[in-house]
Amino acid sequence: MAAEAGAGERILLGHGSGGRLYRDLVRDVFVAHFANPVLERLDDAAALAAPGRRIALTTDAHVVQPLVFRGGDIGRLAVAGTVNDLATAAARPVGLAAAFVIEEGFELARLHELCASMAATAVEADVPIVTGDTKVVQRGAADGLFITTTGVGEIVVDHDVSATAVRAGDELLLSGTLGDHALAVLAARGDFGFVLDVESDCAPLWGLVEAALAAGGEDVVFLRDPTRGGLATVLAELAEETGLGIDLDEEALPVSAAVRSACELLGYDPLALANEGKMVVAVRPGRAAAVLEALRGRPEGARAARIGAVTAEHPGLVALRTPFGTRRVIDMPVGELLPRIC
Amino acid sequence: MAAEAGAGERILLGHGSGGRLYRDLVRDVFVAHFANPVLERLDDAAALAAPGRRIALTTDAHVVQPLVFRGGDIGRLAVAGTVNDLATAAARPVGLAAAFVIEEGFELARLHELCASMAATAVEADVPIVTGDTKVVQRGAADGLFITTTGVGEIVVDHDVSATAVRAGDELLLSGTLGDHALAVLAARGDFGFVLDVESDCAPLWGLVEAALAAGGEDVVFLRDPTRGGLATVLAELAEETGLGIDLDEEALPVSAAVRSACELLGYDPLALANEGKMVVAVRPGRAAAVLEALRGRPEGARAARIGAVTAEHPGLVALRTPFGTRRVIDMPVGELLPRIC
Numbered sequence: 001m002a003a004e005a006g007a008g009e010r011i012l013l014g015h016g017s018g019g020r021l022y023r024d025l026v027r028d029v030f031v032a033h034f035a036n037p038v039l040e041r042l043d044d045a046a047a048l049a050a051p052g053r054r055i056a057l058t059t060d061a062h063v064v065q066p067l068v069f070r071g072g073d074i075g076r077l078a079v080a081g082t083v084n085d086l087a088t089a090a091a092r093p094v095g096l097a098a099a100f101v102i103e104e105g106f107e108l109a110r111l112h113e114l115c116a117s118m119a120a121t122a123v124e125a126d127v128p129i130v131t132g133d134t135k136v137v138q139r140g141a142a143d144g145l146f147i148t149t150t151g152v153g154e155i156v157v158d159h160d161v162s163a164t165a166v167r168a169g170d171e172l173l174l175s176g177t178l179g180d181h182a183l184a185v186l187a188a189r190g191d192f193g194f195v196l197d198v199e200s201d202c203a204p205l206w207g208l209v210e211a212a213l214a215a216g217g218e219d220v221v222f223l224r225d226p227t228r229g230g231l232a233t234v235l236a237e238l239a240e241e242t243g244l245g246i247d248l249d250e251e252a253l254p255v256s257a258a259v260r261s262a263c264e265l266l267g268y269d270p271l272a273l274a275n276e277g278k279m280v281v282a283v284r285p286g287r288a289a290a291v292l293e294a295l296r297g298r299p300e301g302a303r304a305a306r307i308g309a310v311t312a313e314h315p316g317l318v319a320l321r322t323p324f325g326t327r328r329v330i331d332m333p334v335g336e337l338l339p340r341i342c
Numbered sequence: 343m344a345a346e347a348g349a350g351e352r353i354l355l356g357h358g359s360g361g362r363l364y365r366d367l368v369r370d371v372f373v374a375h376f377a378n379p380v381l382e383r384l385d386d387a388a389a390l391a392a393p394g395r396r397i398a399l400t401t402d403a404h405v406v407q408p409l410v411f412r413g414g415d416i417g418r419l420a421v422a423g424t425v426n427d428l429a430t431a432a433a434r435p436v437g438l439a440a441a442f443v444i445e446e447g448f449e450l451a452r453l454h455e456l457c458a459s460m461a462a463t464a465v466e467a468d469v470p471i472v473t474g475d476t477k478v479v480q481r482g483a484a485d486g487l488f489i490t491t492t493g494v495g496e497i498v499v500d501h502d503v504s505a506t507a508v509r510a511g512d513e514l515l516l517s518g519t520l521g522d523h524a525l526a527v528l529a530a531r532g533d534f535g536f537v538l539d540v541e542s543d544c545a546p547l548w549g550l551v552e553a554a555l556a557a558g559g560e561d562v563v564f565l566r567d568p569t570r571g572g573l574a575t576v577l578a579e580l581a582e583e584t585g586l587g588i589d590l591d592e593e594a595l596p597v598s599a600a601v602r603s604a605c606e607l608l609g610y611d612p613l614a615l616a617n618e619g620k621m622v623v624a625v626r627p628g629r630a631a632a633v634l635e636a637l638r639g640r641p642e643g644a645r646a647a648r649i650g651a652v653t654a655e656h657p658g659l660v661a662l663r664t665p666f667g668t669r670r671v672i673d674m675p676v677g678e679l680l681p682r683i684c
Binding site for chain 1: 355356358359360361362363364365383385386387388389390391392393394395396397398399400401402403404405407427428430431433437439440441442443472473474475476477478479480482483484485488490492493494495497504566567569570571572575579616674675676681682684
């Protein structure tokens with residue numbers, strides 16, 4: 001089982017060396033928590049079985065602050081974010097690599113907790129963490145802990161799942177509510193003058209995507225997780241890349257009551273807020289019902305909805321139809337009003 | 343061709359968002375420099391052709407300070423370090439992922455220079471950078487720039503290349519001089535009171551390893567790059583993992599005159615210093631000459647030497663035979679006297 005840190009033990013610069021202290025850290029923390037035969041070999045490169053199909057590769061640096069928030073922490077985020085990026089390529093996760101940059105003086109007990117969270121999320125996503133690296137920088141040269149996770153996956157479909165495959169008439173589904181992650185992180189920072197009952201949606205979504213692919217087959221043509229920049233960015237990019245328009249139905253967008261009222265109070269747009277456990281799925285016309293049913297059959301897709309469709313009208317633009325029958329154009333946010341949410 | 347930054351342009355927090363500024367940064371810097379068809383798709387995960395064989399996965403966070411030193415920079419290091427870790431698994435590099443953590447205010451022109459260096463090193467190593475990620479953190483929350491590079495490779499041999507394969511009698515080769523990288527970085531910090539004529543050896547070594555494998559075939563049984571912790575750590579680990587002893591011939595160790603005299607002056611041991619362009623190769627008895635010839639046939643292996651052998655005597659220990667006929671035991675360094683050299 002995973003070892004525990006003595007009270008008050010902290011990371012030293014020497015833990016980042018290639019020598020004895022480094023090896024102790026790797027064995028007592030990373031190998032202890034992420035236990036699997038490939039990692040335990042401690043080779044500089046991990047060997048994985050030959051995938052029969054095309055492989056997907058994705059990487060994400062995680063710098064979220066604070067490190068722990070309602071519904072998750074940087075460890076859970078680091079695994080889920082990478083698994084979800086693989087899922088957007090219809091790729092089953094095969095192995096993860098984790099690189100840590102740690103500030104000198106970081107508490108060893110916290111590192112254990114965050115690695116335990118990574119390990120639990122990796123088990124949930126059924127993917128081993130097979131290799132890693134650790135660097136320690138002097139006090140003040142980093143903000144506690146950064147984790148970069150890279151994933152290799154095996155692409156399980158032969159058809160093209162990307163913006164290139166999207167055509168006018170395709171229907172757009174969203175697997176659940178918007179904005180939970182961004183607001184949970186802001187709440188954990190204590191940025192609000194009120195208590196916010198929101199939990200991050202941070203979760204690995206390969207199981208959900210696998211269910212959608214099983215139900216929709218070749219008619220699932222596009223998958224994208226609306227993280228930084230939110231749904232607005234995903235759809236603006238889709239419109240730009242396809243040269244088609246997007247019609248979005250405001251009433252159909254799933255948003256929790258807590259997020260809705262916080263957004264009204266603070267002037268945020270749920271469409272621009274980051275999510276870490278949601279997937280946008282485009283399907284061929286007439287296939288929405290079957291795929292929606294598959295999404296809703298899983299806990300992380302319980303609030304899945306059909307949110308709109310791709311159209312040959314207003315090319316390159318995302319139009320939001322309001323309950324009052326008016327339409328407004330949704331633009332990609334220029335910058336980020338909320339830095340370091342992932 | 344790669345775009346250039348306007349004078350004085352700096353990284354803003356908004357460059358780390360998922361929105362318009364982020365996309366501009368990705369296109370104008372990363373895609374411009376690393377240009378290749380897979381990256382240009384800008385998918386969240388890059389799709390690579392199905393490798394016919396087992397794959398290798400490795401990751402390294404790079405936090406070197408200063409970012410530029412004689413013989414290299416963090417960009418060259420980030421590519422070479424990952425290619426070399428793949429090479430230790432006898433894996434031809436197939437694709438790299440690069441994740442950047444950038445401090446707000448970092449000069450855009452410097453980012454261009456470092457990405458140009460990464461791109462040139464990737465061309466030299468014949469591997470595309472196929473996916474990436476960027477996070478921007480507030481001023482003071484990171485030390486300029488950290489780059490985490492992850493590599494996927496295709497393992498080109500069927501036999502086991504690892505400590506497990508090593509037996510008593512195997513001969514040990516080293517591809518060139520020791521200590522150049524560590525001393526070049528220290529010199530660039532201005533830590534010395536004198537001028538040091540040393541250049542980092544930082545270089546991608548897949549070509550060198552491929553040549554060794556071509557010459558030695560199944561008789562090449564172990565490959566390891568002596569980075570952090572130096573040759574001392576590689577050999578101490580090898581002795582520990584195999585339960586065998588290592589005999590090392592001090593006179594045979596290649597060390598440049600400049601490194602040797604700097605080490606004498608400063609009290610450093612070249613065996614404990616980091617290298618970023620060297621490979622330790624273990625071969626079956628009698629095969630050293632053929633593999634040495636192959637190593638020396640390449641510029642990065644010009645000073646390759648047979649440095650010792652594996653022995654059933656003194657199990658678990660690395661013994662250095664001095665020119666005076668005495669022997670001393672080489673221990674793994676405990677911590678790192680030189681932080682942030684890679």
